[in-house]
Amino acid sequence: MGVLTHKSLAAQSHALSETDKQLKLxxxxxxxxxxxxxxxxxxxxxxxxxxxxxxxxxxxxxxQVCKHCHVDAGPDRKEIMTRETMQLCLDAIxxxxxxxxxxxxxxxxMNPRFRWFVEQLSAKGKKVIVRCNLTIIVANKKYYDLPDxxxxxxVQVVSxxxxxTASKTDSQRGNGVFEQSIKALKMLNDVGYGIEGSxxxxxxxxxxxxxxxxxxxxxxxADFKKRLKDRFDISFNSxxxxxxxxVSRYLEYLVASDNYQGYMEKLVNAYNPIAAEGVxxxxxxxxxxxGYIFDxxxxxxxxLKVAAKGQHLSNFDLESLENRNIIVNQHCYGCTAGAGSxxxxxxx
Amino acid sequence: xxxxxxxxxxxxxxxxxxxxxxxxKKFFDYYGSVFQDGALTAREKSLIALAVSHAVQCPYCxxxxxxxxxxxxxxxxxxxxxxxxxxxxxxxxVLVHGVQMMNKYxxxxx
Numbered sequence: 118m119g120v121l122t123h124k125s126l127a128a129q130s131h132a133l134s135e136t137d138k139q140l141k142l143x144x145x146x147x148x149x150x151x152x153x154x155x156x157x158x159x160x161x162x163x164x165x166x167x168x169x170x171x172x173x174x175x176x177x178x179x180x181q182v183c184k185h186c187h188v189d190a191g192p193d194r195k196e197i198m199t200r201e202t203m204q205l206c207l208d209a210i211x212x213x214x215x216x217x218x219x220x221x222x223x224x225x226x227m228n229p230r231f232r233w234f235v236e237q238l239s240a241k242g243k244k245v246i247v248r249c250n251l252t253i254i255v256a257n258k259k260y261y262d263l264p265d266x267x268x269x270x271x272v273q274v275v276s277x278x279x280x281x282t283a284s285k286t287d288s289q290r291g292n293g294v295f296e297q298s299i300k301a302l303k304m305l306n307d308v309g310y311g312i313e314g315s316x317x318x319x320x321x322x323x324x325x326x327x328x329x330x331x332x333x334x335x336x337x338x339a340d341f342k343k344r345l346k347d348r349f350d351i352s353f354n355s356x357x358x359x360x361x362x363x364v365s366r367y368l369e370y371l372v373a374s375d376n377y378q379g380y381m382e383k384l385v386n387a388y389n390p391i392a393a394e395g396v397x398x399x400x401x402x403x404x405x406x407x408g409y410i411f412d413x414x415x416x417x418x419x420x421l422k423v424a425a426k427g428q429h430l431s432n433f434d435l436e437s438l439e440n441r442n443i444i445v446n447q448h449c450y451g452c453t454a455g456a457g458s459x460x461x462x463x464x465x
Numbered sequence: 466x467x468x469x470x471x472x473x474x475x476x477x478x479x480x481x482x483x484x485x486x487x488x489x490k491k492f493f494d495y496y497g498s499v500f501q502d503g504a505l506t507a508r509e510k511s512l513i514a515l516a517v518s519h520a521v522q523c524p525y526c527x528x529x530x531x532x533x534x535x536x537x538x539x540x541x542x543x544x545x546x547x548x549x550x551x552x553x554x555x556x557x558x559v560l561v562h563g564v565q566m567m568n569k570y571x572x573x574x575x
Contacts, residue, residue: 282540325535332538336508340538 123182123291125191126366133369134189136420142372143363143447146381151449158390162442163399168435170401172219172414172460173198173206175231177406179223180256183277183290185324187364187418190223197228202408205430207237209404212435219401219460221248221414226263239270246273248460251301252294264308273318274310275357275460276302279326281344289326302351311353319352322462324359328376330387330455331358334463357462360384362451364415384450392457395464398443404430412443414460421446475525508537515544516551 126134133139155161176197179190198206210218218238225231225247238245247267254263267274276298279286283295302319306312311319321341325331338356345351361367363381371377398412402423408430411417425441427434457464482489500510511534518526534544 280540282542285540323538327535329532329535332508332536336506337538 123184123191125177125182125189125193126369127189128191128193131369133365133372136418139364139368139419140446142368142377146378146447148381148385148447151445151447154385154388154450154453155393155445158393160390160393163393163396163445164442165439166399168213168400168402168438169215170217170219170397171206171210171213171215171404172221172401173404174221174406174414174417175203175223175225175228175234177223178227179250180227180253181224181250181291181294183366184370185289185326185361185367187362187367187415188223189365189418194223196406197223198230198406198408200230200233202406202430203230203234203237205408205433206234206404207241209430209433210238210241210243212433215243217244217246219246219248221460224250224253226253226260232266235266235270235272239272244273245270246275249274249276249301250290251276251278251298254301254304255297261304264305264310267305267310268308268317271317273320274305275320275322277322277324278302278341279324281341281348285326289324299349299351302345302353303349306350306352311351313352318354320355320357321353322357322359324361328371328374328380330383331360331458334358334456355462357460358456358458359460359462360451360454360458362415362448362458364418364448381447381450384454387454388450389453389455389457389465392455392463392465393453395457395459396443396449396452397459397461397464398452402438410438412441415448415451416444416446419446419448470524472528475528478525508534508539511537512539512543512547516547519548520551520555 133142152161155163174188177188177190177194178192178197179194180192182191220235222228226249235245235247249263254260277290278298279289286295286298287293305319308317309315310317323331323337323341331337334356337358341356342353345353363371363377368377371380398416401413403411403414403417405411405417410423410425410428410430411421412423421444422428423438423441424444425434426432426437452458452464479493482493500507500514511530514526515530515534518530531544534547
């Protein structure tokens with residue numbers, strides 16, 4: 118594929134593959150504690166408004182090694198969710214009134230039990246979102262029918278495309294990723310994804326290729342729509358503009374490029390209480406590949422488990438989860454900067 | 466003072482109000498209004514600012530508006546085209562004075 122240019126931090130035994138080292142570094146920036154910022158704006162403790170979304174990380178295995186990946190995913194990561202843990206997820210979902218199950222990874226499609234899991238969720242009538250990296254669709258013949266599979270289960274496909282040019286996309290996601298992403302987008306369009314009136318939703322995700330904040334989501338969406346249509350005849354529904362959070366590989370990038378302090382200051386200065394009020398962790402729980410429960414995917418990667426009675430699916434306690442306070446730390450500034458950031462784009 | 470320009474000074478820009486609060490406030494209010502979406506988008510204004518930053522050769526402005534244009538979704542090609550616009554106007558401004566030189570040359574020549 119020509120995209121496997123790096124090893125994960127874990128495979129390199131890099132210091133920042135360890136969560137305690139990351140948390141220590143986040144404190145060292147010596148900035149206003151996020152908790153204090155919440156207190157000053159009347160938002161501490163940050164509480165939940167229910168469990169509407171299950172975001173499930175089905176594994177860290179991926180065909181790409183993106184420079185900004187907060188999961189530190191890659192082909193060398195073997196941690197993937199077992200069928201037993203998936204069953205625990207299904208049992209837990211049955212105990213809630215959640216509307217949406219958001220599947221992420223790694224490349225979730227690489228989990229051999231992925232299709233079975235989607236079928237089960239679809240049968241429950243849940244809205245299923247798959248965070249598809251696009252290139253997986255064209256990575257191997259066995260994935261070529263993914264667009265049809267997604268269509269069959271009316272899966273909402275959410276895919277990263279950092280820019281509408283190859284240079285910016287490939288600099289973040291690996292050589293050749295842009296070209297393969299365009300091929301995959303065409304395959305999705307061909308079965309109706311992103312096409313008006315089809316009822317099949319294809320959303321794209323922009324995140325900055327570097328140490329800067331994302332642009333206005335609305336303005337960028339218009340630009341993406343025009344450029345992708347004009348240059349490649351590609352259509353999609355919505356664009357989410359997401360801020361990079363200082364976790365794992367993006368944190369390593371910030372340090373290595375001498376942008377860490379400046380970026381953190383930028384996030385703190387851009388703190389927006391309206392964005393903080395709308396953060397996604399208030400209505401989401403995040404499940405790790407091994408069944409542990411977190412407030413969000415970032416807390417999951419920092420191993421900050423929920424402050425609730427049952428921290429594992431085997432002890433799932435909805436009441437406790439619905440009444441928990443969110444665990445916060447300095448990385449949370451990434452979700453509250455400017456117009457805010459979530460897996461569904463801006464929040465303010 | 467060891468250097469005339471210190472990158473840390475950019476963060477202190479707001480402090481110019483310390484010596485003259487009223488005019489400082491007027492300036493920053495005006496500055497903020499100028500860069501809002503209007504008949505021109507905030508992004509178009511940012512690209513103009515990037516070009517002008519180069520024309521006036523202000524290192525603070527170049528740093529600020531490189532980041533700002535990136536945060537408005539511009540790519541390197543668009544940004545360099547903006548710099549070329551500044552360059553073309555600057556060099557054009559030099560060359561058009563060549564007409565003045567030619568006029569004077571002709572005035573005092575036989």
